[in-house]
Amino acid sequence: MTESSVILPLAGGVMIGVAALxxxxxxxRVMGVSxxxxxxxxxxxxxxxxxxxxxxxxxxxxxxxLLGRPGDVQIETTxxxxxxxxxxxxxxxxxxxxxxxGHGICGMSRFSPRSIVATLVFMAVAIVTVFLVRHVG
Amino acid sequence: MTLLVAAFAGxxxxxxxxxxxxxxxxxVLGFLDLTGNWNPALLFVMIGALAVAVPGYQLLKGRRPxxxxxQSIPSRSDIDVPLLLGxxxxxxxWGLAGICPGxxxxxxxxxxxxxxLFIISMSAGMLGALWVGRSIxxxxx
Numbered sequence: 001m002t003e004s005s006v007i008l009p010l011a012g013g014v015m016i017g018v019a020a021l022x023x024x025x026x027x028x029r030v031m032g033v034s035x036x037x038x039x040x041x042x043x044x045x046x047x048x049x050x051x052x053x054x055x056x057x058x059x060x061x062x063x064x065x066l067l068g069r070p071g072d073v074q075i076e077t078t079x080x081x082x083x084x085x086x087x088x089x090x091x092x093x094x095x096x097x098x099x100x101x102g103h104g105i106c107g108m109s110r111f112s113p114r115s116i117v118a119t120l121v122f123m124a125v126a127i128v129t130v131f132l133v134r135h136v137g
Numbered sequence: 138m139t140l141l142v143a144a145f146a147g148x149x150x151x152x153x154x155x156x157x158x159x160x161x162x163x164x165v166l167g168f169l170d171l172t173g174n175w176n177p178a179l180l181f182v183m184i185g186a187l188a189v190a191v192p193g194y195q196l197l198k199g200r201r202p203x204x205x206x207x208q209s210i211p212s213r214s215d216i217d218v219p220l221l222l223g224x225x226x227x228x229x230x231w232g233l234a235g236i237c238p239g240x241x242x243x244x245x246x247x248x249x250x251x252x253x254l255f256i257i258s259m260s261a262g263m264l265g266a267l268w269v270g271r272s273i274x275x276x277x278x
Contacts (some may be wrong), residue, residue, distance in 0.1 A: 017187065020190050031207065037259075052212045069155075071247050077162065086234070089237060090260060101237075110195075125227075
């Protein structure tokens with residue numbers, strides 16, 4: 001039970017939950033990042049709140065770095081594999097209408113059957129994928 | 138005002154992703170790797186997030202937002218093929234790199250090159266899915 005293995009993940013999770021509630025309580029919006037981003041790049045109704053949310057989330061690690069807590073990011077994936085993964089994540093989240101934040105947190109929180117099923121499916125498939133890549137491939 | 142609220146929510150979301158370790162693909166892959174050196178961090182993030190969001194969502198159910206006319210919440214409840222197929226494809230991509238859309242954006246300031254590469258391909262994938270969706274619904278008419 002160290003700070004970084006339990007307390008920080010719990011505290012970060014609470015922040016993510018509060019962020020989702022703020023967006024719902026004030027703006028009546030679901031905090032689904034794949035939907036926010038695809039709405040932004042399609043420019044469906046101008047930049048608006050989606051751009052504001054994205055800018056806020058991009059700025060966050062900069063603020064934390066100023067406070068002496070820069071985020072650690074280790075990427076061992078090769079560039080071609082990053083491109084493949086990005087294409088699949090984008091295609092899948094648009095087709096399945098959600099990702100970890102939209103289905104996994106917001107949808108699960110309102111007990112949406114679609115989101116519960118989607119979350120179980122992508123968790124299971126991701127676990128199998130990691131197993132195949134790390135222990136079989 | 139809605140913009141300010143959205144920016145604050147984004148800031149809080151990004152801060153949560155960063156301090157929890159979710160912005161780090163190595164931590165996410167460590168969680169997904171059940172048979173390896175398992176890292177439970179993502180489980181605690183989900184517990185923390187759902188502990189707040191579940192009661193909050195139930196409390197706010199049907200309430201009029203402070204700054205909007207209505208809640209814009211998906212109303213569908215049917216489990217269809219695009220949902221299952223999309224979630225499965227998403228799962229493969231997530232398992233390959235350990236990156237999903239939220240962390241991809243948040244890591245932009247920390248690892249600009251890798252993050253940009255991922256975000257550009259993710260955007261292409263999204264537009265591709267929308268194009269495929271339109272073609273299918275177009276040919277069905």
